[in-house]
Amino acid sequence: MEDPQIINPGTSIATPKVIIMMADYGHDPTETAVPWAAFKTAGYEISIATQNSQVPRCDNKMLQGVTQKLLSHQKQGATKDVVAKYKQMQQSEEMLHPLSWSAPDFSLDPYDLVLFPGGHEKSVRQVIESPTVHKLMLDYFPKTKKPSHKVVAAVCHGVMVLSESKDANGRSIIHDCVTTALPTRFEKTAYWGTRAFLGDYYKTFGHGSENVQESVTKALASPAQFKSSLNPGPFVVEDENYNYISARYPGDAVLFAEEIIKLFESFHKLV
Template structure:
């Protein structure tokens, strides 16, 4: 009997979105995948506490804004509290360890999160080097796959190849649309300040940051506004991307199918 596909979820110590993390984890576990976690120094990761509290406020749950209205619902928060009991979460690998490598994994999954602490993973030069080694190996046909959502896509885009280009120079991807990010930032700024802007007011949004890493962003960046789930699959690489929490289940389910397809080929 063949071994189960092995997944690595890459996280900052704190700040990731509980829906984008725990819902995907649940789908991967239900599919029978072996799931590991990694943080920079091996600290157990913790998701953004504020999201569950914020999204459960009546004034926000009744909002027309898709990001606010479809955030971390009770089901997602419950899944998160189950996830953090898992031994893989309690004892993650350290990507700063000299012996660490991504190359043994069938799938890398990058959840998002806008809390400022996620800068730890977005800005990690050592992780960028590992990603730059791994991502080119997802070129079809391959048994390696990468999936990312929201700010997780930004982590990928920061990895640079030996020629100085981002790994995204020839990749198609979606991510958190700038219109959505700006909408929620300005809507919540009176009572949450710069909370919804990871690098603070006046900095690039996720969409702009990613487009700057692409060779032809007009052709490579795939945008869709609206609350219905959306996932994009690149045609050259085994790479899937999504925008924000409501996309998570679809992203994880399509990732499972892609991994199974390439794993059995």
């Protein structure tokens, strides 16, 4: 097998190396398993990292039981297809043997794509609030500036990992980027539509906390940089200056994965 062509140090575009950064529990199964399955089909090399190599589990409320059925009706819970993909992901080598993103020798440099899935279950705060992950992204994100072939992708609450990754002056790594994330109207609709039987389940930081859109927008140079659509159909945003792709919620997951793959295909065309 021929050696892949190296464009930038640590970046192989022949077989992209992906790392999915996860909390121990709580990520959205659609936003995790759909990109995972698409990258598997595309032949990408995939790794998963959690804080201390704990095998991650996605939000069980979205995967089974009464809550899965109720949330599916609201286009939030996992569909049968997603559940099947998630079960395959659970048995994968990368899921069963994740890396530790808190290990002293851990680095994101070997990877071509760093992916942050979303999820509103409170446990995902483990990655959103992690000083270690913030430090890793402060180092990695500038390396995605075009014409680099390194990529960062985030969906829903995953975008908050980036908005919360700030330098010593309090400037977020996506300060100058265009981005999307979970729109306030989507978040409020899900919250109030489930509050009677799930309490503040849909508020990651608890009842009364600011919405994701508000939190992300505050980290940008201008509110105009936050792009969104209230149409439930697929919607993603790609920045012009950085290889950064973002999406809003589970309904965007298929297009989100497709656009990431297209971006890597465009790198091949430049070789």
